Amino acid sequence: MPLFEPLDDTQRLTGRLALGVEYDGSAYCGWQRLKHAPSVQAEVEKALGKVAGQPVRVHCSGRTDSGVHATRQVVHFDAPVGRSQKAWVFGTNANLPRDIAIRWVEPVADDFHARFLALARRYRYVILNQPSRPVLERANATWCRDPLDVPAMHRAAQVLVGEHDFSSFRAAGCQSKSAWRHLHFIEVHRHGPLVVVDVQANAFLHHMIRNIVGALVDVGRGERDSDYLADLLAVKDRTLASVTAPGCGLHFVDSIYDACYPLPREPLGPSLLAFLGEWTGERELPDSPLVRFRRGRPVAGDAHHPSLPPGAALPATREPSDQE
Template structure:
């Protein structure tokens, strides 16, 4: 599939629109708009509003923590004015700071909702495992100077797959009503000096992935055995857990939806992992009630039954 698609500039788009947004989260408090700090959401809404000539409010597939990056954050909005595909993409990017960009935009049905129709979210945590500190990659990897055993980390992580109470891996300030989440898979692989933690689930608690990675690094250093994650999971007590890994290594790389929405397929990020060659939507989703529920659930019902997911 070609990465270069011609953008239509002759036919104004009407109705609900979905778009993919990429950003370097280093300078932001996270995705969600806050009064006291710069956010990705506020920057995107300001840029879209300038293109539309009226206020625009966007809804995202998930929230990210302060300093976390994204390569495929899916959002939707109902435009107050009709603009062409090219005008939305090029115009919005022209009004965005250099660390945020729109990747594509397409019309979707009025029953599409970026958050409530999402079947899964996927993240990649990138560790640069070498003696010297990073230079070119310093803003989007976490440096670990101690040798890491990626195979031991992968083995230790497999206990987390499935539906569990992740209380041992949630931040103290997590606002979710339930600590239960369903991890579809978690993999740890080494690619030269890069150790990548690749994880997908229905949703994630506040700091959940970073807390998991912190514990996995302890295993990778040989400070704990491969049963360490199982013991932490069973404790259901964050105060007994490990350190929280830095935000700079975490990337939100995919939001998955039913194929019927026909959202564009594209290589999973970040670009420094492009050699892996995996595209969005290639892996089958698990057969579980939540996914079937989300596929058929009306958006209005989902909004009333919101669980206050943190990611």
């Protein structure tokens, strides 16, 4: 997708539409609509409703927690009226607050579901590792004043790759029925003062990434040894783990679907990391039961997999959503 591809203003789009949503989560209690607090979902639905002239309900690829940001939150909705691509994007943005924006809109097949058909979700956690507190980056990076041993953090994190019980990294209030997740990769890199934890999985538990980052920072500071994350993984006890890293450093940067659902490709965020040059969907997915299942090739699962129990291929709607 070219960065400056013109939006069509002639053809009216109806039926099921997918949107790419970007937001600064600082002022919101997460993506999901709440009765008692502001949410990104409520703002998006209100703005779409003004363009449509009637209520609109959206479904997202993965919920984000309070204070967490997104550069590629994929959502879908069933358009009750026809509007042009330009009208859906510009009209919705005109009715959104400045900390939320629609990046693109595309018609999709009627069976597309942003949540239940996602093959993977990807996040980047950004740490500003310098002695002085951040100013311009204060809302979208976490500050760590102590020197971090990034190679040690990367080595310690590799034990998490694969399918595991992540009980030691889930929040006490996590609502998922299973703590098993398939983590595709986790990388820790330094770019000057920026330390980036880049992680992708089929889905995440509540606070899972932030709890992993909290443990990795302890390793980077030298307070824990390189076996710390392996020990936490084995003990399956959140009370023995490190503190939860702040939400302001976490960014939802990609949601990946099968090629039969051709969504726009765009540079991965956040903008602080634009120099890395990676675009969405560039990495190969692992050959896992969930990926084969979502691509229409069901396989008998195992007792560890949350969506594919022994001897059965359950509907995709049973797969727990991303809850970070």
